[in-house]
Amino acid sequence: MTNWVIKVGTSLLRGNSNYSTKQVIEQYCLSLSNAIKSGDKIVIVSSGAVGLGCNRLELKSRPRDLASLQAAASIGQVQLMSLYEELMSSYGFKVAQILLSRSDFESRETYRNASLTLQRLLDWNVLPIVNENDAVSNDELRYGDNDTLSALVATSIKADELVLLTDIDRLYSQDPKSSVTAQPITDIHNPKELLDLESSSTISSDWGTGGIKTKLIAARIATESGIRVQLADGRDPEMLSKILKGNRGGTVFHPNPKPIGNKKSWLAHALHPVGILSLDKGACYAIQNKGASLLLVGVNNVIGNFSANQAVKLTDQEGVELGRGISSMSSDAINNSINKQNNSEKSPIVIHRDVLVLLSELIN
Secondary structure: OOEEEEEEOHHHHOOOOOOOHHHHHHHHHHHHHHHHHOOOEEEEEEOOHHHHHHHHOOOOOOOOOHHHHHHHHHHHHHHHHHHHHHHHHHOOOOEEEEEEOHHHHOOHHHHHHHHHHHHHHHHOOOEEEEEEOOOOOOHHHOOOOHHHHHHHHHHHOOOOEEEEEEOOOOEEOOOOOOOOOOOEEOEEOOHHHHHHHHHHOOOEOOOOOOEHHHHHHHHHHHHHOOOEEEEEEOOOOOHHHHHHOOOOOOEEEOOOOOOOOHHHHHHHHHOOOOOEEEEOHHHHHHHHHOOOOEEHHHEEEEEOOOOOOOEEEEEOOOOOEEEEEEOOOOHHHHHHHOOOOOOOOOOOEEEOHHHEEEHHHHHO
């Protein structure tokens, strides 16, 4: 039995000259139903609501303002779920709609609740269809792409595999549409190599919100947690079936042999930092080399306004990010107390080690 998360991109669900949207989803549903019958557990993260809404409204281009995007999503989501429900039902399976926004991952409790709901649906052999709650999310609390969401879903349910179905056959060293020197990349083993590719990627999509860069981010999040990621050509009607049967996609991102735990992944990727704490050299050394909690005495400066129990970034004196964590004190409380502590043994804990993750933990 394999636990899968399959992400289907917007460009695939818009259909093409050979297949309608319904025919594309029908082929996917056939592959999914066969895998579920064999004992696999599958979650679908499906884009396409905005694109289908635009089609329904006969718009010639994707809107750029948030209100229009949300309105189109609210129309398209109905059509999207109707297709999945109709087609999976024809193979004897039920589907469930799960709409998530960034705020659903902001607290550990709601994160766990989402995970438990997905797990229960999988226990019932129901196919969860996950999408970002585009119709209500505001700009600040949007993921903006389902690639990132698919990786967070995969880590939350401790999936074995994350498959990113898209409109290219594999990852390339450059955009193959514009560069004749682009070289195919079949395997990524090194997290640092993945980071380098992520920083240099500029390939994007007109109808989707992501592009190659967001897929690389998703691959990094998932592989850090020990999940294998495959980037595959979803235009091939047989590709999903082949992957679910054990064949590989175009590019495989191999999991970190020393994966971080679920909680560390949540701290690093699910939370939205709302402030920055600049640390002195002693604090930087203590949290990086001694496994220490962050004490108030080690905080040099506070940037931003935040309440207690909100996420913040930790930087050294040059502004280089070291990690992230949940502050037990508000920005006002830290500012009021800063420079008043002269004895580290009595200094209060600002971020306990249990809710702190270092960037060095993610790339080693």
